[in-house]
Amino acid sequence: MRPGGRLCAGLGGVVLVAVAAVSGCQETGGPRPDVEDSGITIRYETPAGSDRDDAAFLRRRKVVEEAASAVAALVEVDQRISVGVVSCDGEGSSYDPELTHVEICYDEVSETRELFRRAEPERAEPQRADDNVVAVMRETLFHETAHALVDTLELRVHGREEDFADQFAALMLLRRSVTGEQQLLAAAEAWYLSDVTNEDVDDEPDEHSSDGRRAVNHRCYVYGAAPGRHRDLVSPDALPAERAKGCGTEWNAVRASWMTALAPHLRKG
Structure with missing residues (x-):
């Protein structure tokens, strides 16, 4: 599970480089016409042998293409954004601000599936597991895309950029x-599962919120956006009642901060 971030290990693989209009999707073998109108260029690198099934899964479910299309439908950028999907050998997704470069990792498909399988072995039916993987990979792509948008559009960041990027992922979902x-x-x-199962203790200062806090933040945004559908979220283990009371206001502020920042760049029509 990725910590997320500007130069960070993570869950997904993308290479985001600023570009102007976006033109289709490419892999080693040539163009992929199914995303020609997405506004974002995608490149699938040849996967390592152990990542072939994960690469096939991402392509089959069009996880990267659909997430990229969602961003392109919302925002116009003056520079091209390219996305690369690669084998990371456990390093996780990352964003390099000097190169405006993001990587999304094939191997995080297996890592994510295993994370859920260990937590709920009795509920690990294939469709549920696949849907969980798609969700997590989409959240990763949106998070990393947020960093690229901050750089290429010179957006004003509200609070810490890592939290701001998480909030963009919430907005897009x-x-x-x-x-x-x-x-x-x-x-x-x-x-949440990453937080409770992670046995590695890292005492180094980090610009990211803890995994546990990120879990609660996302639940708060869901509850704030639609409390009537998610009353069952309010519990000491998921979303504490005191936090839940302010989630409507919190989510409205999160949404407004991103939409205000993006206002000059929103796609017309």
């Missing part, structure tokens, strides 16, 4: 209403 709510909750569950 919650734009899909009920489906997006379920996906953001799956991503929150992944952060």
Whole structure:
């Protein structure tokens, strides 16, 4: 599970480079016409042998293409954004601000599936596991894309950029209403599981919120956006009642901060 971040290990692989209009998707073998109108260029690198199934899964489910299309439908950028999907050998997704470069990792598909499988072995039916993977990979892509947008559009950041990027992921998922709510909750569950199963203790200062806090933040945004559908989230283990009371206001502020920042760049029509 990725910590997320500007130069960070993570869950997904993308290479984001600023570009102007976006033109299709490319892999080693040439163009992929199914995303010609997405506004973002995508490149699939040849996967390591152990990542072939994960690469096939991402392509089959069009996880990267659909997330990229969602961003392109919302925002116009003056520079091109390219996305690369690669084998990371456990390093996780990352964003390099000097190169405006993001990587999304094939191997995080297996890592995410295993994270959920260990937590709920009795509920690890294939469709549920696949849906959880798609949700987490979409959240990763949106998070890393946020860093690229901050750089290429010179956006004003509200608070810490890592938290701001998480909030963009929430914004993009919650734009899909009920489906997006379920996906953001799956991503929150992944952060929670990463927090409770992580045995590595890192005392180094970090610009990211803890995995546990990120889980609660995402649940708060879901609850704030649609409290009537998610009353069951309010519990000491998921979303403390005191936090839940302010989630409506909190989510409105999060959404407003991103939409205000993006206002000059929103796609017309």
